[in-house]
Amino acid sequence: MSSPLYLLKTERFAPLFTVQFLGAFNDNLFKNTLAVILTFQAALWTSISAALLAPIIGAVFILPFFLFSGLAGELADKYDKAQLSRWVKLLEFLLMAVATVGFAFHLFVVLLAVVFGLGIHSTLFGPIKYSIIPQHVHENELVSANALVESGTFGAILLGTICGGILSAYPNGGIITGVAGMGIAFVGYLASRSIPTAPSLSPDMPLSYNLIALTRNTVKLAYKNKLVFLSILAISWFWLYGALLLSQFPAFVKTTLMGDESTVTVLLSLFTVGIGAGSILCERLSYHTIRPSLIVIGAIGMALSGIDFALNAQHFQAIGVLNANPSFWHILIDLTLIGIFGGLYSVPLYALMQNRSDPMFRSRIIAANNILNALVMVGGAVGMMILLKQGWSIPNIFLIVGLLTLIVAVFVSVVIRKKLRGLEERQ
Numbered sequence: 001m002s003s004p005l006y007l008l009k010t011e012r013f014a015p016l017f018t019v020q021f022l023g024a025f026n027d028n029l030f031k032n033t034l035a036v037i038l039t040f041q042a043a044l045w046t047s048i049s050a051a052l053l054a055p056i057i058g059a060v061f062i063l064p065f066f067l068f069s070g071l072a073g074e075l076a077d078k079y080d081k082a083q084l085s086r087w088v089k090l091l092e093f094l095l096m097a098v099a100t101v102g103f104a105f106h107l108f109v110v111l112l113a114v115v116f117g118l119g120i121h122s123t124l125f126g127p128i129k130y131s132i133i134p135q136h137v138h139e140n141e142l143v144s145a146n147a148l149v150e151s152g153t154f155g156a157i158l159l160g161t162i163c164g165g166i167l168s169a170y171p172n173g174g175i176i177t178g179v180a181g182m183g184i185a186f187v188g189y190l191a192s193r194s195i196p197t198a199p200s201l202s203p204d205m206p207l208s209y210n211l212i213a214l215t216r217n218t219v220k221l222a223y224k225n226k227l228v229f230l231s232i233l234a235i236s237w238f239w240l241y242g243a244l245l246l247s248q249f250p251a252f253v254k255t256t257l258m259g260d261e262s263t264v265t266v267l268l269s270l271f272t273v274g275i276g277a278g279s280i281l282c283e284r285l286s287y288h289t290i291r292p293s294l295i296v297i298g299a300i301g302m303a304l305s306g307i308d309f310a311l312n313a314q315h316f317q318a319i320g321v322l323n324a325n326p327s328f329w330h331i332l333i334d335l336t337l338i339g340i341f342g343g344l345y346s347v348p349l350y351a352l353m354q355n356r357s358d359p360m361f362r363s364r365i366i367a368a369n370n371i372l373n374a375l376v377m378v379g380g381a382v383g384m385m386i387l388l389k390q391g392w393s394i395p396n397i398f399l400i401v402g403l404l405t406l407i408v409a410v411f412v413s414v415v416i417r418k419k420l421r422g423l424e425e426r427q
Contacts, residue, residue: 016129018188019191021152022187023089023092023122028159029184030096030118064123065119065370069368072370074205074214074367076367079203082195085129088121088124088192090189093186095114095185100182102174102178104178127367134355134362135359154275167180201360219371219372222365232368238346240379240380243377243380244380249264253267257318258322271336280343290355292352305337310395314395316328
């Protein structure tokens with residue numbers, strides 16, 4: 001069985017992968033540099049308290065997914081996706097140039113505008129990258145392509161986050177990040193010029209600029225295909241689970257593990273590496289077809305390893321050196337397993353969503369996925385804040401999420417599996 005890495009040598013996939021990887025890296029390089037600088041130097045930049053800055057930045061970044069995903073889906077269905085990707089890369093370069101000025105002159109509002117702009121950048125590129133894949137790869141390569149995109153994206157998130165933390169510690173680290181971001185965006189633009197043309201299948205489709213109606217109609221369009229909509233809901237749970245873990249790593253390390261910043265990096269690294277490994281493992285186990293059984297295994301694995309992770313965290317005792325504590329290594333193994341099973345779970349769901357969507361409006365289906373992902377993540381964040389305010393501990397919240405993932409596993413195995421049984425038999 002050949003490795004999926006051969007796709008990285010093809011002109012029909014390698015440029016898209018490069019553009020996506022560099023874009024995800026740039027987003028996280030900038031956001032983490034900004035977050036760390038503001039955390040430790042908040043008084044020099046704004047009168048807003050440091051505790052509120054992180055959720056504000058997160059909210060500003062995710063807002064465009066609600067506002068512009070519908071329009072982004074229509075644009076990607078109406079115009080050549082390869083050409084659109086080049087315009088998106090030029091926008092990224094412009095944003096990094098503005099970010100450099102914002103860092104140089106301590107302009108907090110300008111940097112917040114860049115965060116919003118990067119949210120628009122991600123909103124626009126999401127439907128392009130996922131809907132262009134089925135146009136450029138064969139059906140039996142769909143799982144492989146998604147596995148590479150998924151693992152590459154999380155690898156880029158990890159590297160960008162780490163590099164942002166490193167650069168933020170340097171004098172003028174923000175300026176260095178802005179200049180580096182311009183260079184990365186330019187390389188991404190050059191790569192985008194090599195993406196093969198991906199002509200529209202709906203060139204005569206009229207565009208709508210009523211953003212509220214667009215958002216509503218985009219979700220309705222996805223809902224018409226029940227199998228695709230159920231897949232989107234299942235994907236949204238993956239992002240909710242991941243977002244809750246990532247957002248709480250710093251507080252979890254500080255209050256439960258009694259660790260430091262390096263411990264946060266270890267947890268982040270193992271979780272993201274786990275997702276990458278799980279994505280590639282999914283490709284190896286799928287034999288180039290969409291296998292619903294892997295979704296079920298992934299859901300059950302996420303749930304059980306997540307429950308074990310939470311229970312171990314509940315009883316964790318910070319005694320002696322952290323690295324010498326067997327419970328700490330137990331937590332690290334559980335966290336890695338959550339990532340691995342998450343990769344097994346999410347990759348076939350993305351492939352299923354792409355494969356079963358009508359090519360005429362596939363980009364709008366991807367846009368609906370982005371809208372619902374964002375909605376669920378925001379809902380999860382609000383729920384987390386409410387529970388924390390009620391006095392719940394972070395390990396207890398992790399346990400609730402793990403238990404709910406068991407319900408998701410039942411949902412996937414009963415509802416989605418039932419609808420896919422005919423497909424699986426044909427394969």
